[in-house]
Amino acid sequence: MTYLLLLAEFFKIGLFAIGGGLVTVPFLFDLTDRYDWFSKAELTNMIAVSESTPGPIGVNMATFAGFNAAGVWGGIIATFGLVLPSVIIMIMVAKMMSKYSCNVRVHNVLSGIRPAVLALILYAGLQVAKISITGSLEIVVFVGLLAMMRLWKQSPIIYLCLSAIVGIVLRL
Amino acid sequence: MRELWKLFELFFKIGLFTFGGGYAMLPLLRAEVVEKRKFITEQELLDLYSIGQCTPGIISINVATFIGYQQKKIWGAVAATLGIVLPSVIIITLLASVLQKFTDNRYVAYAFAGIRVCVAALIADVVYDLAKKNLNNYFAAAIFIAAMILLVWLDISAVLLVLLAGMVALAAGEIKRIRK
Structure with missing residues (x-):
């Protein structure tokens, strides 16, 4: 039963998460409200691991979330569900026209979806902040990290490693 | 069969060596499919990215499926997609089982x-x-603010919000066209 639910939920995410990178995150936060597959804190840890391991973040997140929910097969089924809409739709697109371009209506729809997705990611960020920034020490670390990201633009892995060390040293 | 294996191998390599996916994948993809193997031209790759952006799903999967289909139809699409997904599934599964113990x-x-x-x-x-x-125009800003209100106060689901925003934008576009 969990397998079927995983397949359905991740198929839905594959169908509605338009874009790349972190767009799957808000959809996964939605899952924490409806199932006990993983907590919001576990989900936040997953984001960190997915950003610092090879492969597309969305796929990493699906495998991780599925594994946490139902073991090895859970990970495989969740990933399969996430990928399936892409495969079906892209084959249709490739078949229908060799020279497909976004038409005016598709363009219009996207002009509304993009700011909505931005709101979704911001809202997910607020949920992450609520569980991770629990005291004044964390606020200082957060501001410091964000300032470094804006100024230096390094790979996320560097900041994640740094923050792990800071967490151990400061006993967060 | 050999060509299918080559497609699988190529995208397995891309999945294994890109961190972050989507745009992080672009340089490696360009080196392999445009410059080395000449599957598609530079312009086609860029077009493919814009198609990937306006179709549902993760961009990197969309790109892999499309190139795979172009080369070897359905089985090419399956081989390419399997290739890009497999490194993630293996690495994350191993890591997740180790992490749980610690x-x-x-x-x-x-x-x-x-x-x-x-x-x-x-x-x-x-x-x-x-x-x-x-957020570079009033329409986008209005959608963003409305979306935040729906999320914070009404706890609207992500799927519903995406559907709603798409429909509002479609309607707004049609109204604009009729007025013209």
Whole structure:
């Protein structure tokens, strides 16, 4: 039963998460409200691991979330569900026209979806902040990290490693 | 069969060596499919990215499926997609099973407390960049504010919000066209 639910939920995410990178995150936060597959804190840890391991973040997140929910097969089924809409739709697109371009209506729809997705990611960020920034020490670390990201633009892995060390040293 | 295996191998390599997916994949993809193998031209690759952006799903999967289909039809699409997904599935499954054993350790818990703060900062960083790029007109700003209100006060689901925003934008576009 969990397998079927995983397949359905991740198929839905594959169908509605338009874009790349972190767009799957808000959809996964939605899952924490409806199932006990993983907590919001576990989900936040997953984001960190997915950003610092090879492969597309969305796929990493699906495998991780599925594994946490139902073991090895859970990970495989969740990933399969996430990928399936892409495969079906892209084959249709490739078949229908060799020279497909976004038409005016598709363009219009996207002009509304993009700011909505931005709101979704911001809202997910607020949920992450609520569980991770629990005291004044964390606020200082957060501001410091964000300032470094804006100024230096390094790979996320560097900041994640740094923050792990800071967490151990400061006993967060 | 040999060509299918080559497609699988190519995208397995791309999945294994890109961190972050989507745009992070572009340089490696260009080197392999445009310059080395000449599957598609530079312009076609860029077109493919814009198609990937306006179709549902993760961009990197969309690109892999499309190139695979172009080369070897359905089985090419399956081979390419399997290739790009497999490194993630293997690595994450191994890592997740190891991580589960260590989460009780005190120092691992401290490290992850630090990492979670970093994730909050990473998301804030992405939101800032996306806002600069996407909130450049009144319509986008209005949708963004309305979406935040729906999320914070009504706890609307992500799927419903995407559907709603798409429909509102479609309707707004049609009204604009009729007026012209």
